[in-house]
Amino acid sequence: MSIPKAEVAPPANGNSLPRHRRTYSIGELARMFEVTPRTIRFYEQEGLLAPERRGQTRIYHEKDRVRLKLTLRGKRLGFSLAEIREVIEMYDAMPDGNARQLKRLLEILADKRSNMERQLEDIRLMQRELDDVEMRAREVLERLAQP
Amino acid sequence: MSIPKAEVAPPANGNSLPRHRRTYSIGELARMFEVTPRTIRFYEQEGLLAPERRGQTRIYHEKDRVRLKLTLRGKRLGFSLAEIREVIEMYDAMPDGNARQLKRLLEILADKRSNMERQLEDIRLMQRELDDVEMRAREVLERLAQP
DNA sequence: CAACCACTTTACGTTAACGTCAACGTCGTC
DNA sequence: GACGACGTTGACGTTAACGTAAAGTGGTTG
Structure with a gap:
């Protein structure tokens, strides 16, 4: 966040497991966190996520993944989605x-x-x-x- | 619980704050825990409480108060009423x-x-x-x- | 090209945990 | 004996957080 985004292109990477994957599909995220795609879309609708769009389909980046993680953690602690959104919005602003x-x-x-x-x-x-x-x-x- | 219930009658007690009150009305309990009577009745309906009845009205004893306290604590920790009941039932059985x-x-x-x-x-x-x-x-x- | 994914939107359904309202009974008291 | 505070049952309403089903889009694979 405080580090200026390097302009270096990602090194040519024939690696099968790229160190830090760039994007995720909704299905991938869903499996990672053991939720359904429906849940993820719902969170977006509630203003907790705002993934990029390539045409119709959603593209999730690291930032989105982190947000989802925080959201789910908040939920486990009994916060409502509205409360979580409130904090996220203020943080962004x-x-x-x-x-x-x-x-x-x-x-x-x-x-x-x-x-x-x-x-x-x-x-x-x-x-x-x-x-x-x-x-x-x-x-x-x-x-x-x-x- | 392990102490045999003493047969001694409660000492004549002109005290305004009896050391260990015997019973509570639904309204009293509600105020103590900052819930509504409706909530307490609902918990009973869900099998979490089973107060005595004097005629129509419910009479709550210490045991009931403790159960309510545990129930509310469980709720704050994100347990569902069904889960809480499950434990309570097994504990009683x-x-x-x-x-x-x-x-x-x-x-x-x-x-x-x-x-x-x-x-x-x-x-x-x-x-x-x-x-x-x-x-x-x-x-x-x-x-x-x-x- | 057909079949099969994974993804999309729209819309209605569901569940838990109460809230709310109506209609009534029962005290104490003014 | 009317009034207010408190209690009761019953029934319907509400909200959050998704589930589920229908119908369509876009890519790739045999």
């Missing part, structure tokens, strides 16, 4: 954003952050519960083994 | 559960556990992202402050 917008972004980030903290605590508590339940289950199992 | 059921329970627990692990990792990664975005935002803000 950052360079020329005014102070008010930036402060708003910082607010949102702080909010997400406290959310994460709470989830960390929830996870710790939940893990204890699981430990507890598992222990009891094992006890009962052992008692069943010796009549 | 544990004492007289057969070996197969118990092993099944252990499987489920292991599953939840790996889910937690993944979420921990997701949270760590997400926190880094947030750190990163926040840093950039602050940079831009400072640059705006000094023209």
Whole structure:
């Protein structure tokens, strides 16, 4: 991002596994992340992705792949697509954003952050519960083994 | 749970804040956890709660309160009500559960556990992202402050 | 060239988790 | 005894996040 895009052409590469692939089809991405193409198109419709188009078909670059990854991670953490989009949009608008917008972004980030903290605590508590339940289950199992 | 329920009557208690309240109305519980009564009734309908009834009205005890708490925590961690119910049911059926059921329970627990692990990792990664975005935002803000 | 992919758009269907509204019962109190 | 606060059931509505089916496009392969 901060590195000026080099004007060097990619070295003639007969390699079968190009180090850093340029583009992906929707099907490829779908398999990579174990989602359906439908899901990916839906995310685009919701403003989370904006792939290039070659004619009709979508061409996904690294940037898009990263966005999808972040989106799915956000989802696993319980964020709605709308929330995720909000952050992504502000992030994209950052360079020329005014102070008010930036402060708003910082607010949102702080909010997400406290959310994460709470989830960390929830996870710790939940893990204890699981430990507890598992222990009891094992006890009962052992008692069943010796009549 | 392991302590035999004392037969001592609750000491005559003119106290305004009884140490360990016996029961709750649906409205009280709702306010405690910042959900609506509708939500609590829905959870009952889904088999997550089973409060006592005095006539028509529901009476919630400590056990019910704990269940609700666990349920809401599970929700914050992205579990579906069905998943939560599954664990609760198996937990209740544990004492007289057969070996197969118990092993099944252990499987489920292991599953939840790996889910937690993944979420921990997701949270760590997400926190880094947030750190990163926040840093950039602050940079831009400072640059705006000094023209 | 036909057959078969992978991709496209459009549109309607589905599920979970409640919200909302109506219509009613039951207290305490003014 | 009317009123308000709280509780009840029942039924229908809503939203997010996709699933699914229909019908068409574009390339390549036997």
